[in-house]
Amino acid sequence: MSSLEQKFEELTKKEGHVDEADIAAIFDQSKPVEPEYLIGQWEGGSFDTGHPTHELLKTHNWAGKNFHTVDDVEPIVLYDSAGARLRETKFRGVVSAAMIYDNFPIIDSFRYISHNVVIGGMNNKLIPKEAGTYYFYLRKIVG
Template sequence: MDVDTARARFTELRGKAHVDPAELDEIWASLEPVRAVDMVGNWKGDEFDTGHKMNGQLQAARWYGKIFKSINEVEPIVCYDEAG
């Protein structure tokens, strides 16, 4: 699966109330790996409702996403503060 097809598939799944984790695994498994250096930067996160017991918890914590400062330094949980 190419990146454009994967993006289209994610968009399609976004419209579903519930997503089977196997559907997401199928997409991830079909994509080529990326180089660690390509991950450096700010990444906005989101979630699919897979029925996992943690669904909704990141949103409740006002989670933004992750910041990869370098290939060796990552802030895995970045949340908005009172000022946004």
């Protein structure tokens, strides 16, 4: 396991508040991924940086994301859902796979952590910029 993976895994296990700068540093050091890499079912996890999306997804029992093809994505899978598509976009200076929501002004950008884990950064025009970037992670379970 690389030191980047170790730092990432430590943050996923941390209870309570996580500093956004710590997650942003890992995101910025992570390799980009191509849209096709994301095809499959992914279990989601969230970092509590104080971003309002963390509590919203927790309240709604967020399970993860399903990428059927680059043009057919279930962006929010809930335990108990609008579509999206995958494209390459530039975020924080790096071109990588991104999920563009069909009905919302939201783009999730992804970076590689390990063969079955990606870290994501959400850009949501509905959330004030002062809230910062919402960071999350996905672990591949099928595909």
